[in-house]
Structure formats: C-alpha cells, structure tokens
Amino acid sequence: xxxxxxxxxxxxxxxxxxxxxxxxxxxxxxxxxxxxxxxxxxxxxxxxxxxxxxxxxxxxxxxxxxxxxxxxxxxxxxxxxxxxxxxxxxxxxxxxxxxxxxxxxxxxxxxxxxxxxxxxxxxxxxxxxxxxxxxxxxxxxxxxxxxxxxxxxxxxxxxxxxxxxxxx
Amino acid sequence: xxxxxxxxxxxxxxxxxxxxxxxxxxxxxxxxxxxxxxxxxxxxxxxxxxxxxxxxxxxxxxxxxxxxxxxxxxxxxxxxxxxxxxxxxxxxxxxxxxxxxxxxxxxxxxxxxxxxxxxxxxxxxxxxxxxxxxxxxxxxxxxxxxxxxxxxxxxxxxxxxxxxxxxxxxxxxxxxxxxxxxxxxxxxxxxxxxxxxxxxxxxxxxxxxxxxxxxxxxxxxxxxxxxxxxxxxxxxxxxxxxxxxxxxxxxxxxxxxxxxxxxxxxxxxxxxxxxxxxxxxxxxxxxxxxxxxxxxxxxxxxxxxxxxxxxxxxxxxxxxxxxxxxxxxxxxxxxxxxxxxxxxxxxxxxx
Numbered sequence: 001x002x003x004x005x006x007x008x009x010x011x012x013x014x015x016x017x018x019x020x021x022x023x024x025x026x027x028x029x030x031x032x033x034x035x036x037x038x039x040x041x042x043x044x045x046x047x048x049x050x051x052x053x054x055x056x057x058x059x060x061x062x063x064x065x066x067x068x069x070x071x072x073x074x075x076x077x078x079x080x081x082x083x084x085x086x087x088x089x090x091x092x093x094x095x096x097x098x099x100x101x102x103x104x105x106x107x108x109x110x111x112x113x114x115x116x117x118x119x120x121x122x123x124x125x126x127x128x129x130x131x132x133x134x135x136x137x138x139x140x141x142x143x144x145x146x147x148x149x150x151x152x153x154x155x156x157x158x159x160x161x162x163x164x165x166x167x168x
Numbered sequence: 169x170x171x172x173x174x175x176x177x178x179x180x181x182x183x184x185x186x187x188x189x190x191x192x193x194x195x196x197x198x199x200x201x202x203x204x205x206x207x208x209x210x211x212x213x214x215x216x217x218x219x220x221x222x223x224x225x226x227x228x229x230x231x232x233x234x235x236x237x238x239x240x241x242x243x244x245x246x247x248x249x250x251x252x253x254x255x256x257x258x259x260x261x262x263x264x265x266x267x268x269x270x271x272x273x274x275x276x277x278x279x280x281x282x283x284x285x286x287x288x289x290x291x292x293x294x295x296x297x298x299x300x301x302x303x304x305x306x307x308x309x310x311x312x313x314x315x316x317x318x319x320x321x322x323x324x325x326x327x328x329x330x331x332x333x334x335x336x337x338x339x340x341x342x343x344x345x346x347x348x349x350x351x352x353x354x355x356x357x358x359x360x361x362x363x364x365x366x367x368x369x370x371x372x373x374x375x376x377x378x379x380x381x382x383x384x385x386x387x388x389x390x391x392x393x394x395x396x397x398x399x400x401x402x403x404x405x406x407x408x409x410x411x412x413x414x415x416x417x418x419x420x421x422x423x424x425x426x427x428x429x430x431x432x433x434x435x436x437x438x439x440x441x442x443x444x445x446x447x448x449x450x451x452x453x454x455x456x457x458x459x460x461x462x463x464x465x466x467x468x469x470x471x472x473x474x475x476x477x478x479x480x481x482x483x484x485x486x487x488x489x490x491x492x493x494x495x496x497x498x499x500x501x502x503x504x505x506x507x508x509x510x511x512x513x514x515x516x517x518x519x
Contacts, residue, residue, distance in 0.1 A: 012356045016435055030356035080211040092287070094211035096204065096322035096330040099337070110327070110334045110395065115369055117396020120328025122339035123309070125316050128323050138205055 003029035070105055077101045079140050097139060138167050171240065171249040175493035178481040179256055180277040186298020190467040190476065191415045193346040193375075193386070197304040197403070198293040199312055200331045200340035204320040208332040209285060217285055218269040224284045227318040228273045228292075233311065236276040242283075243270050248498070251489035257295070259283055280311065287332050288340075290315075299415075301343055301407040305399065328395065338395030343402050345411055346375050350385040350464040351421035354436075358385075361414065369393050370410070384456035384483075385464075389414070422468060437465030445516050449505040455486055455512065478515055486511055 003011045009029035017024045073085035082094030084105060093099070099106065111118045141164050148157040178184070181194045202208060206220055225239050242250060242263060250264040259272050263286040270285035282292035294308040322330040328338040336342070352358045365372045375386035389411070391402050425433045440461035444450070450458075463479045465471040484490065486508045492499050495507060 012353060012358065014354075014436075016432065030359065033356065080207045082211060090210065091335070092210045092332045093208055093334065095207040096202065096324070099324055099327050099330055099334075106334060110337060113335050113392075114338065114395035115393045117338075117393065119326055119396060120324075120338045121396055122328060122341070122398045123312075125321050125323050125329075127316070127320050128325070139207070142205075 001027050003027065003032050005029075005032040072105075075102065075105070079143050081143075095139060134167060138164065141167070171245065171252045172493045174256060174278075175252060175490045176485070178477075178484055181279050181295040181297045182257070182480065182484055184297040184480075185477065186296060186300055188299035188415060189297060191348055191418050192299035192411060193297075193348055193480070195296045195299055195301045195304050196293055196342075196344050196346075197301065197308050198291060198342040198344075199308055200288040200329070200336045200342075201290040201292075201312070201315075202322040202330055202332065203289050204322045206289065209287065209289070210332065212268075214268050220289050221269045221271055221284050223319060224282075224290055224315075225271055225273060227315055228282050230318070231311065231314050233275060233280060235280070237273050237280070238276070239271055239273050241271050242266070243268065248489050248492055252493055255487040255489050256484070260286060260291075262286060280307070288336070299345065299407075299411060301345070301403050301411075305343070305403045309399070335392070336394050339397065339399050339402070341394055341399050341402055342390050343406050344388050344390030345406065347387045347389060347411075347414065347418075348385060348460070348463060349387055349414070349418050350460055351425055352418050353385045354425060354433075355421045357417070357421060361387075361417070365389060368410070370406075384460035386456075386460070422464075426468065433468075434465075434470060436461050437468075437470050441465070441471060441516070444512050446513070447509045449502070450509040450512065451501075451505055452486065452488060452508065455508060456483070459483055474516070482512055482515055 001011045003009045004027050006029060009031065011027035012030055013028045013033040015026040015028070015033075017026070070084040070088060073088065074083055076083050077094060077098050078101070079097040080094035082098055084102060087093060087098075087102070093102075107118065141160055145157055145160040145164065148154075148160060186192075186194070203220060203223070206212065206216055209217070212220070229237060229239060231237075240253070242253070242259060243266075245253075250259070253259045253272065254261055254264045256278065258274050258278060258281045260283065263270065263272070263283050266286065268285065270283075272284065273282040274280070279295050280292070281295075282290060284290060292308065292311065294304045294311070296304050324330055329340040331337050331340055349358060349361065352361055362372045369392050371388075371390050371392050373388045373390075375384075375388050389406075391406065393402075440458040444455075444458050444462065459479055459482055462471060462474070463476065466474050466476050466479060485494070488504055491504050491507050491511075495503075499507065
C-alpha cells in the first residue's frame with residue numbers, strides 16, 4: 001500500500017481515527033507521518049548500534065553488483081569445461097577445480113563478497129591434506145576419459161581407465 | 169513417509185515453545201558441502217547426479233541421529249508434495265523447482281533436513297524452536313563430522329569447503345533466525361532495521377512468500393560472510409550481540425505502543441481477531457497479516473485464552489499446499505480461501 005500523501009513510499013503507519021461516530025483510516029509512510037506530527041517517534045538509534053556491532057573491515061560491497069566483466073571470458077576449466085563467461089552469467093562454478101584454475105580472476109571477487117577475507121579459517125575436514133591432490137587428478141582423468149570415449153579414441157580411454165583404477 | 173501425512177501436523181520447531189519464542193520464532197544453522205570427486209550440479213551428468221544422491225542418502229540414513237529419518241525423492245514427488253515440503257521449510261524453492269535426481273533426508277521431528285543435489289551436493293540444516301543458535305550449531309557440526317567419516321568433501325586449504333557459488337565458500341555456514349517484528353513495523357522503524365542489518369553484512373528476507381517484502385511482519389535474518397570467519401564466531405555474533413539487541417528494540421517498540429497508542433494497538437489486534445473469527449473467505453496473504461496482529465496481541469496479553477501455539481499452527485497449516493493435501497484434492501483459489509477461513513474459525517472458536 002502506498003502512502004496517501006506522497007504516493008511514493010510504502011505506507012508503514014496505519015492510523016484509524018474515530019470522531020463523532022465517523023471512522024477514518026490514514027495510511028502514511030514514515031516521513032510523511034512525521035511531517036504530519038503522527039507516527040511514534042523511534043526510540044532507539046537502531047541504525048548506529050547495529051552498524052557498530054560488526055567491526056569487520058568492510059569494503060564497499062554492493063549486493064547489486066552482480067555482473068562481472070572478465071578480461072578473458074573464454075578461459076576454460078580443463079576439468080569441467082566451465083568458462084568465466086558462463087560463470088559471470090550464473091554465479092555458479094562447475095567443479096572444485098575451478099577455484100584453482102580461476103583463482104586469479106575469482107580471488108578479488110570472493111574477497112569482495114566476504115568482507116575482504118581471502119583465506120578460510122574455520123573447520124577443517126579430517127581427510128584434508130595429501131588426499132587433495134588425488135581428488136583433483138581423479139576428476140581431471142575422468143573428464144579426459146569421457147572425452148576420449150566420445151571421440152571413440154579407445155586406446156587413450158583404456159589407458160586413462162587404468163590410471164583411474166590405480167588412483168582408486 | 170509421504171509428505172501428505174505432514175499436512176495436518178504442526179512442526180517441532182515452527183510454532184513450538186522455545187526460549188524467547190515470542191519474538192524469535194526459530195533458529196537455524198545450515199552447512200553447504202560438496203563431494204570431492206564430482207563436478208558441481210551445473211556440470212553434472214544425470215548419471216553422476218544419481219550416484220551422488222545414492223551415496224549421500226545412504227551415508228546420512230545410516231547415521232544414528234537420535235531421531236528417525238526418512239528419505240523423500242523430490243524428483244518423483246508430486247508438485248503439491250514439493251510445495252508442502254517448501255511451506256514447511258524442509259526444502260528450498262530452488263530444490264522444489266530443480267531438475268534431475270534429487271532428494272531430501274528429513275528427521276521425524278523435522279528438526280534436521282538434508283537436501284541432496286540442490287545448488288550444492290549437500291545442504292543440511294538444523295532447526296530449533298525459539299532462540300537457540302548454539303545448540304543448532306553443535307548438532308549440525310556433530311552430524312557433519314559423522315558424514316565426513318563416510319564421504320570426502322571438496323575442500324581447499326585456502327578457500328575451505330568448496331561450494332558451487334563462491335558466496336558460500338569457506339565455512340559454507342548460514343546462521344539464521346526467524347523474527348516476528350510487528351511493533352518495529354508499526355512504529356516505522358523496520359526500514360532502519362533492514363538497512364542497518366544490510367550494512368552489517370547480514371541478509372534480511374521475508375519468511376513467507378517471495379521477495380524482500382516480509383509478509384505479516386516476519387523476517388529472516390542471516391549472515392552473509394562465510395569465508396575468513398570461524399563458525400563459532402558467526403554463531404556467537406548473532407547469538408550474543410545482534411539478535412538480543414533486535415529483540416530489545418522490538419520489546420521497546422511494543423512498550424511505546426502500549427503506552428502511547430494503546431487504542432490504536434488494541435483496535436488493530438481486535439479487528440484482526442474479529443475478521444479471523446467470522447470471515448468465510450480469506451486469502452493466505454490476508455491471513456498472514458491478521459494472524460501477525462493477533463500474535464502480537466497474544467504476546468502482549470491483549471488476547472486472553474488464546475495460545476501462541478494455536479496461532480503458530482495456523483500460520484503453517486493454512487498455507488496452500490497444506491490445505492490441498494489435507495482436503496485430499498486440488499482446490500482452486502476460492503475453495504482454498506473458504507477452507508482456510510473455516511479452519512481458522514474452528515481453531516479460534518475452540519479457544
């Protein structure tokens with residue numbers, strides 16, 4: 001519902017007055033209500049208090065700032081085939097390897113959305129460590145295998161299959 | 169377990185009694201995880217997506233979670249069933265509308281749900297009634313540890329848990345509370361609350377319905393920064409600093425209304441109650457607005473003989489899919505509005 005006075009802002013103050021048996025409803029936005037001397041005065045500077053709560057050094061993050069222009073939009077991840085162009089359209093990555101492959105491009109973007117932070121400092125899974133490498137390699141091999149099969153290159157496919165077996 | 173069976177039940181965390189539940193309806197902690205050996209959803213073949221579904225559902229169903237758990241196949245569920253799961257916050261809209269093999273594991277009390285193949289391979293959440301974020305975190309962290317014994321998560325030393333969208337990378341944690349803030353709204357302070365929250369890198373969303381307009385004065389407040397922070401600190405910040413202050417402001421605003429505008433306040437509450445008790449057709453949006461006013465009235469002791477549980481239950485059970493599964497058939501908008509009005513009249517008459 002729009003404010004009856006300015007007809008621009010959403011009406012947040014709804015006043016019902018009854019005088020001489022006549023009922024009158026008024027719907028106003030905060031600003032117009034204050035100008036009319038209506039509206040309950042805000043008691044607390046909620047704004048200031050909340051802002052001071054989080055002291056995290058914030059960069060000027062704008063949530064609307066969604067579209068990103070990369071200088072090499074056709075850069076492609078060898079594991080999943082994701083391109084920077086596709087990522088900028090959907091905000092979704094294609095595989096865990098993308099974080100490494102596009103690290104240079106994604107880094108500043110990630111820092112901006114996470115209040116300037118650039119490194120994880122929370123929970124660490126028990127498996128993390130030497131296994132990491134193996135996982136990425138496996139993903140990569142699987143992708144190559146898929147392509148080899150598609151191209152009917154069975155010699156390469158067989159070699160890749162054996163390599164994958166070794167890893168597992 | 170069929171979703172339809174849930175249509176008549178209230179939920180253990182929505183509308184149930186919990187600490188500070190007059191203003192903080194419920195607490196939730198969510199973790200986003202992905203399997204190491206698989207592409208993210210956007211690059212997965214249906215076959216590999218099925219493998220993930222099998223792997224994760226098996227892993228989660230085999231855990232002893234202290235509560236019975238069920239698996240529901242979201243891909244094969246009827247549209248109405250998916251909508252019901254969404255209305256109960258067991259799955260997201262995105263999951264309901266998704267494609268390919270996907271599902272959800274839900275605990276019998278609905279306090280734990282794990283969406284498989286949503287935006288990430290695994291998105292699990294723990295809910296609690298009232299203001300209780302600490303317990304939510306402890307429980308989900310323990311469950312995460314157990315799952316981690318069975319599968320390997322995608323993780324990098326620098327970026328932490330890797331997620332399909334970089335906005336969740338790092339901890340993959342989303343800590344949120346559902347708030348009922350009618351007095352801040354009535355006193356015109358809600359925009360300030362929303363602006364201040366956004367300035368503090370917190371997201372504010374409506375609890376019901378799409379978009380940012382919080383229908384019926386219900387708001388969901390959650391953290392946005394997931395990288396470079398410790399999970400415990402995110403929980404503590406909301407739990408010890410931010411939420412208690414918002415609760416205090418809402419309480420102060422209620423006090424101001426009681427002192428300065430008692431008639432306006434009572435008029436709003438009693439009119440809402442009057443319409444709810446006698447209407448023969450009522451839309452879900454109107455019901456939300458009116459129930460919100462009555463809920464405020466109950467909390468301020470202006471509506472004797474009516475319990476908060478009853479009001480909360482009405483919010484849940486009068487949603488469109490709940491009504492239709494309860495009726496056992498598809499209903500058009502008019503029929504839904506009639507059934508909704510009838511259920512509300514009956515509930516309120518008994519109190």
